[in-house]
Amino acid sequence: MLNVPPQAFPAPSSQQRVAVGGRAKVPLKPGRSLMDWIRLTKSGKDLTGLKGRLIEVTEDELAKHNKKEDCWICIRGFVYNVTPYMEYHPGGEDELMKAAGADGTDLFDQVHRWVNYESMLKECLVGRMAVKPIAAPKGMLPEKKVLGASAKDLTPSYDWFQTDSLITIVIYTKQKDMNAELVIVDCQDKRLRGEIIVDNDSYLVELDLDHAVQEDLAVNIAEKVGKVEIILKKKDNIHWKMLGEPLESHSTFIKRTDRGLFYRKCKLISKTEVTHDTKLFCLMLPKSTHLRVPTGHHVYLKQIIAGTEVVKPYTPVLPFLSLDFKEPSCHDGIHIYLMIKIYSCGLFTQALDHLHIGDYISVSNPEGSFKKSQVQTSEDLFLLAAGTGFTPMVKLLNFALTEVSCLRTVKLIFFNKTEDDILWRNQLEQLALVDERFEVQFILSQPTKDWVGKQGKISSSLLSEFVKRSRKESKVLICICGPTPFTEQGVQYLKVLGYSQEEIHTFTA
Ligand code: FAD
Ligand code: NAD
Numbered sequence: 001m002l003n004v005p006p007q008a009f010p011a012p013s014s015q016q017r018v019a020v021g022g023r024a025k026v027p028l029k030p031g032r033s034l035m036d037w038i039r040l041t042k043s044g045k046d047l048t049g050l051k052g053r054l055i056e057v058t059e060d061e062l063a064k065h066n067k068k069e070d071c072w073i074c075i076r077g078f079v080y081n082v083t084p085y086m087e088y089h090p091g092g093e094d095e096l097m098k099a100a101g102a103d104g105t106d107l108f109d110q111v112h113r114w115v116n117y118e119s120m121l122k123e124c125l126v127g128r129m130a131v132k133p134i135a136a137p138k139g140m141l142p143e144k145k146v147l148g149a150s151a152k153d154l155t156p157s158y159d160w161f162q163t164d165s166l167i168t169i170v171i172y173t174k175q176k177d178m179n180a181e182l183v184i185v186d187c188q189d190k191r192l193r194g195e196i197i198v199d200n201d202s203y204l205v206e207l208d209l210d211h212a213v214q215e216d217l218a219v220n221i222a223e224k225v226g227k228v229e230i231i232l233k234k235k236d237n238i239h240w241k242m243l244g245e246p247l248e249s250h251s252t253f254i255k256r257t258d259r260g261l262f263y264r265k266c267k268l269i270s271k272t273e274v275t276h277d278t279k280l281f282c283l284m285l286p287k288s289t290h291l292r293v294p295t296g297h298h299v300y301l302k303q304i305i306a307g308t309e310v311v312k313p314y315t316p317v318l319p320f321l322s323l324d325f326k327e328p329s330c331h332d333g334i335h336i337y338l339m340i341k342i343y344s345c346g347l348f349t350q351a352l353d354h355l356h357i358g359d360y361i362s363v364s365n366p367e368g369s370f371k372k373s374q375v376q377t378s379e380d381l382f383l384l385a386a387g388t389g390f391t392p393m394v395k396l397l398n399f400a401l402t403e404v405s406c407l408r409t410v411k412l413i414f415f416n417k418t419e420d421d422i423l424w425r426n427q428l429e430q431l432a433l434v435d436e437r438f439e440v441q442f443i444l445s446q447p448t449k450d451w452v453g454k455q456g457k458i459s460s461s462l463l464s465e466f467v468k469r470s471r472k473e474s475k476v477l478i479c480i481c482g483p484t485p486f487t488e489q490g491v492q493y494l495k496v497l498g499y500s501q502e503e504i505h506t507f508t509a
Helices: 034-042 059-064 083-088 093-097 105-112 347-353 387-403 425-434 460-466 484-496
Strands: 055-057 070-075 078-081 125-129 157-162 166-172 183-188 191-198 201-209 213-222 227-234 244-246 252-255 263-273 278-284 299-305 308-314 335-341 360-364 380-386 409-416 438-444 476-481 504-506
Touching: 034 083, 070 083, 070 093, 070 105, 078 083, 083 093, 166 191, 166 201, 183 213, 183 227, 191 227, 299 347, 308 347, 335 347, 335 387, 380 387, 387 409, 387 476, 409 460, 425 438, 460 484, 476 484, 484 504
Parallel strands: 055 125, 380 409, 380 476, 409 438, 476 504
Antiparallel strands: 070 078, 078 125, 157 166, 166 227, 183 191, 191 201, 201 244, 201 252, 213 227, 263 278, 263 360, 278 335, 299 308, 299 360
């Protein structure tokens, strides 16, 4: 929690008025109050200059940052870039400069012991001090060579410890804003695989564990400091001498795209009809898997068909479109919902349709290029979907309407052949009724005579009618998904209409 004074500011006893031990306070310039500092820290500005990365800092590196305009200070093993904070420091710049490029823990403890500096300076966190090499803790495995990572000091590292009943593996990702979608863990028999996604790179812990563990595992993430804990339950309460034998890719940090797809077997829980040819499949992840599919990303399903491995991509959806926006979206992390059209002569979908409840199917790690931040900076969001090209729009719609406050309009333009093909029509119409920012337009390419709505395929005239900025300068994002010719034509028309590549996102494999 930040120490935000509740009433008059600075409050009579606040850090900005009280001189500790009679120490004179330096008058702060206008616009440099604690509240101004808090606003700055919440503005999303990069205060470290490291674009959200956390690095390991050596003593030599720390010492280089000893000037007002480039000042790093170490407090209790964590290094902060305090340059942006200089003008906000009640004790003045000179006081801070006493610890410039050095360990300021003692100085800090003398003067500011009560200050919640971790919270005050959290956006200034540069990283941890590098630990001087000492004998490796008992049982810890040697670090493998780093393959292809951009900078060595950004390579995540790991450690482990145990209690009578638990094994905890701690991964220091050196990446701020870690979240559950960036951590994928599987434990099958004694084989542990923990993958951490860091931008376009992937760090892997992959071991044949020393002893057996129970099926369920837990993952804890300290988001701001980028620490990930994988907690395993020992099967037998015995002391482990080592964590395990490293497997081939253990402790490697390589490009994400160079990491092979990893599959785990998921159980088919239910299969429900959505339309005459499309079904909602619910798959259950094993208890020993931690996996969250990010919005707009897909997974690969793998089946052996006629003795051959066949793989096809599918984009997970939600079990339904939530109408109550006060509730958090309902992805529980245990189930994966897939909305799949069964083609009468489709190789993969026919085999899928023949699966029974309780059967198993292999599901890969998620892939995709869509980033939620693309929506977070937009005022108008347009979703152009054709047929099952609707699937990436489901989570996106839910995210946009529940979590993005700057959006003024969200419009789904949904292309289908016939009325019977429209997926979740009722839910979409209900959603448009309860949220005035949301509008849905159905366009049919093979309508019956009774259809009074719009008809046709994607065209320049249809797009110019439905895709419009709500204000002259408003920031738009247009997402497109459907058959490849649909997507390609859509992009062409939009460019002719004056939209830039940055304003368009296409969903492809
Ligand atoms: P195939 O045996 O390959 O083809 C048989 C016949 O089915 C074809 O002759 C054609 O008539 C029809 N057909 C097959 N594929 C297509 C196609 N892509 N477009 C139009 N007609 C086709 N599908 C979903 O239902 N839900 C999803 O969530 C989903 N997500 C996807 C995500 C990505 C990134 C991509 C690239 C595709 C996605 N697909 C999705 C399509 C899916 O991957 C398969 O292409 C589809 O299920 C057909 O597989 P099949 O083996 O049954 O058909
Ligand atoms: P469909 O055959 O039922 O067609 C739906 C609508 O798409 C049609 O009414 C028409 O308006 C438009 N369309 C179809 N073919 C077109 C063409 N050649 N040119 C212009 N417009 C055309 O669609 P479907 O069978 O549901 O197929 C959905 C497609 O979406 C598949 O190709 C699938 O691979 C793709 N998809 C991709 C992703 C992804 O993330 N990349 C996700 C889901 C689905």
